[in-house]
Amino acid sequence: MSEACNIDMIRDAAVRLSGHARRTPLLSSPFLDEIAGRKVFVKPECLQHTGSFKFRGGWSALSALDPAIRARGVIAFSSGNHAQGVALAAARHGTSSVIIMPADAPQLKINNTRALGAEVVLYDRDTEDRDEIGARLANERGLTLIKPFDEPLVIAGQGTCGLEIAEDANALGIKNADVLVCCGGGGLTSGIALACEADAPTLRIRPVEPEEFDDVARSLRSGRIERNTAASGNICDAIITPQAGDLTFPIMKRLCGPGLAISEDEALRAMAQAFLRLKLVAEPGGAAALAAALYRSNGIDGDAVIVTISGGNVDPTQFMRALDTLS
Amino acid sequence: MSEACNIDMIRDAAVRLSGHARRTPLLSSPFLDEIAGRKVFVKPECLQHTGSFKFRGGWSALSALDPAIRARGVIAFSSGNHAQGVALAAARHGTSSVIIMPADAPQLKINNTRALGAEVVLYDRDTEDRDEIGARLANERGLTLIKPFDEPLVIAGQGTCGLEIAEDANALGIKNADVLVCCGGGGLTSGIALACEADAPTLRIRPVEPEEFDDVARSLRSGRIERNTAASGNICDAIITPQAGDLTFPIMKRLCGPGLAISEDEALRAMAQAFLRLKLVAEPGGAAALAAALYRSNGIDGDAVIVTISGGNVDPTQFMRALDTLS
Numbered sequence: 342m343s344e345a346c347n348i349d350m351i352r353d354a355a356v357r358l359s360g361h362a363r364r365t366p367l368l369s370s371p372f373l374d375e376i377a378g379r380k381v382f383v384k385p386e387c388l389q390h391t392g393s394f395k396f397r398g399g400w401s402a403l404s405a406l407d408p409a410i411r412a413r414g415v416i417a418f419s420s421g422n423h424a425q426g427v428a429l430a431a432a433r434h435g436t437s438s439v440i441i442m443p444a445d446a447p448q449l450k451i452n453n454t455r456a457l458g459a460e461v462v463l464y465d466r467d468t469e470d471r472d473e474i475g476a477r478l479a480n481e482r483g484l485t486l487i488k489p490f491d492e493p494l495v496i497a498g499q500g501t502c503g504l505e506i507a508e509d510a511n512a513l514g515i516k517n518a519d520v521l522v523c524c525g526g527g528g529l530t531s532g533i534a535l536a537c538e539a540d541a542p543t544l545r546i547r548p549v550e551p552e553e554f555d556d557v558a559r560s561l562r563s564g565r566i567e568r569n570t571a572a573s574g575n576i577c578d579a580i581i582t583p584q585a586g587d588l589t590f591p592i593m594k595r596l597c598g599p600g601l602a603i604s605e606d607e608a609l610r611a612m613a614q615a616f617l618r619l620k621l622v623a624e625p626g627g628a629a630a631l632a633a634a635l636y637r638s639n640g641i642d643g644d645a646v647i648v649t650i651s652g653g654n655v656d657p658t659q660f661m662r663a664l665d666t667l668s
Numbered sequence: 669m670s671e672a673c674n675i676d677m678i679r680d681a682a683v684r685l686s687g688h689a690r691r692t693p694l695l696s697s698p699f700l701d702e703i704a705g706r707k708v709f710v711k712p713e714c715l716q717h718t719g720s721f722k723f724r725g726g727w728s729a730l731s732a733l734d735p736a737i738r739a740r741g742v743i744a745f746s747s748g749n750h751a752q753g754v755a756l757a758a759a760r761h762g763t764s765s766v767i768i769m770p771a772d773a774p775q776l777k778i779n780n781t782r783a784l785g786a787e788v789v790l791y792d793r794d795t796e797d798r799d800e801i802g803a804r805l806a807n808e809r810g811l812t813l814i815k816p817f818d819e820p821l822v823i824a825g826q827g828t829c830g831l832e833i834a835e836d837a838n839a840l841g842i843k844n845a846d847v848l849v850c851c852g853g854g855g856l857t858s859g860i861a862l863a864c865e866a867d868a869p870t871l872r873i874r875p876v877e878p879e880e881f882d883d884v885a886r887s888l889r890s891g892r893i894e895r896n897t898a899a900s901g902n903i904c905d906a907i908i909t910p911q912a913g914d915l916t917f918p919i920m921k922r923l924c925g926p927g928l929a930i931s932e933d934e935a936l937r938a939m940a941q942a943f944l945r946l947k948l949v950a951e952p953g954g955a956a957a958l959a960a961a962l963y964r965s966n967g968i969d970g971d972a973v974i975v976t977i978s979g980g981n982v983d984p985t986q987f988m989r990a991l992d993t994l995s
Contacts, residue, residue, distance in 0.1 A: 363693065368715065371756075372783065387947040388695065429698075449944070456699065616987070617776070620714040620980030622947040653947030657991040660943070664984040 345493045345588035348539040351500035351532065354401040358501055362397050363389050367509040370618040376635045380645040382515065383631065384506055385621050387653030393627070394502055394529055394651050395426030401498025402487045403430040411436050416484040418471055421450030422579055422652050423489040428459035439484060441475050447578065449656050490528030491586030499529040503536025506647060516543045518643040521601065521630035523651040524548030524557050525580035527589030534596035546597045549630045551577040551605065557585050557593065558600025566590050576605050576659065579626030579652050601640055607632040612663035615650060622660065627652035672820045672915035675866040678827035678859065681728040685828055689724050690716050694836040697945040703962045707972040709842065710958065711833055712948050714980030720954070721829055721856055721978050722753030728825025729814045730757040738763050743811040745798055748777030749906050749979050750816040755786035766811060768802050774905065776983050793899070817855030818913030826856040830863025833974060843870045845970040848928065848957035850978040851875030851884050852907035854916030861923035873924045876957045878904040878932065884912050884920065885927025893917050903932050903986065906953030906979050928967055934959040939990035942977060949987065954979035
């Protein structure tokens with residue numbers, strides 16, 4: 342059975358993203374190596390436009406649309422990072438975007454999405470059906486839905502991050518390493534896995550999730566898509582999704598695992614290390630992979646580990662909680 | 669009269685730094701453009717090894733030493749960033765370093781310098797003569813002094829940052845822009861000025877200093893080296909020096925100005941914007957140029973402005989003060 346995305350689609354996305362998305366580096370610090378017990382390389386997607394890797398997928402999808410269809414506008418559901426990625430990609434394509442966000446999403450993400458030019462529609466997670474709201478708006482206005490992860494063009498866009506990881510790993514001679522990826526619905530994880538399968542096949546791609554929201558780790562163990570019992574209630578909001586995608590899971594099942602899980606405290610401590618040692622701002626969900634590299638090193642193989650910092654959109658009060666772990 | 673450094677020395681330093689220093693990008697955010705009233709491009713040297721541009725100058729000087737002399741070790745005076753840059757450059761060259769630091773330097777900088785392998789010697793700014801301490805140690809052990817800015821090889825190393833700015837500005841078509849540089853003794857400012865004179869001659873290089881410590885701005889006005897009255901007492905510790913260097917000032921006099929000055933509150937607010945919009949950790953002195961771009965835009969010309977974030981070595985409590993400006 343063929344998968345929804347492949348390396349050719351990722352390479353095509355890389356051409357469309359060239360000159361528009363940032364080419365992020367691989368960073369390191371001897372202090373992080375010491376904590377982890379091996380060399381740690383960090384892919385800082387918090388430095389991507391809109392502060393997360395999601396701009397890659399948003400741009401990939403928008404740039405591939407038929408211009409006449411794109412001109413009618415796009416719509417997306419998101420608690421934050423996908424929202425901002427799609428909003429900026431739409432604005433830079435000269436079209437409009439409607440973003441449906443939960444009313445309890447981080448205020449910074451709501452404000453940024455509006456400031457990037459999107460029309461933000463808030464809904465109540467407990468009493469309203471976001472799919473119904475989205476379907477009605479899309480229908481009324483002829484908007485194209487840009488899904489956050491279960492969409493081939495979005496997976497291809499996130500996969501460009503994997504092409505860069507593979508290129509840099511090869512240049513540095515890194516062969517025997519786990520690549521830890523902060524994982525929600527699996528768009529970034531599956532995209533990186535496809536890219537590395539082609540360009541750096543000795544690397545092992547492993548999703549990292551919050552404890553009690555480790556549906557992908559459980560799904561990789563059982564071989565079928567498992568769900569999380571809770572829908573919220575963890576500081577790693579960016580990577581909390583009910584379950585992996587129908588398109589992303591088969592790719593992860595073939596190429597990824599086993600999964601890792603980290604605690605909220607470990608996410609906060611990893612944010613503090615990113616502040617101290619890399620001068621980077623990571624959000625809790627964006628620090629999950631670094632947390633696993635630093636504090637779950639017994640579950641990791643190889644003489645080096647590569648981690649994504651997938652986003653940095655964090656409110657100041659949340660960030661101060663992370664800095665408090667240093668004292 | 670010939671100057672102490674020139675473009676050929678900078679290009680030679682770039683060859684020595686290749687593969688050792690990080691090639692930092694130019695970052696931007698539509699939110700910063702809106703505050704500044706023009707396009708803002710940020711050169712994030714906080715992402716350089718050891719968290720500041722000082723690694724460039726340290727590596728440039730160490731890598732040019734005769735191996736037999738280098739093997740005896742090096743010595744440096746520094747309140748922090750030069751200390752870390754020299755310490756790591758020495759460690760990676762397999763030699764030892766002694767760093768003379770004021771006892772009231774930020775604790776993070778003292779700890780990091782030690783952790784990078786240096787022998788740290790603390791002195792009391794009020795009662796001890798650091799030059800006497802340094803001369804005695806250098807003499808006893810045969811150590812080579814690496815000056816923080818008034819040294820041709822150090823200026824050449826910092827100038828590699830200017831080569832990168834010029835290359836990226838040319839690629840982006842930026843011609844009519846001020847380049848604002850956080851300025852202490854003038855090593856980075858003079859190095860960037862020489863590099864841009866050669867590779868991007870329409871850019872204007874302008875030092876940025878804290879109010880009441882604006883000796884370089886005053887020196888550029890009077891045409892001769894002026895001193896600061898106070899030696900400390902400003903949160904921008906990284907760029908507080910008694911006066912510009914005998915080697916750096918003639919270069920700045922020919923190529924730079926007029927200078928700009930910013931308040932401590934503006935430095936803190938710029939740090940908060942770097943956190944929010946760029947996901948970068950800047951220290952107060954490292955945020956001075958961004959502060960000028962954002963809050964002193966009336967004193968700036970051009971349709972774009974390029975700013976260095978020269979360092980990110982800030983204690984968590986200081987950083988929280990910056991985040992407090994957002995609420």
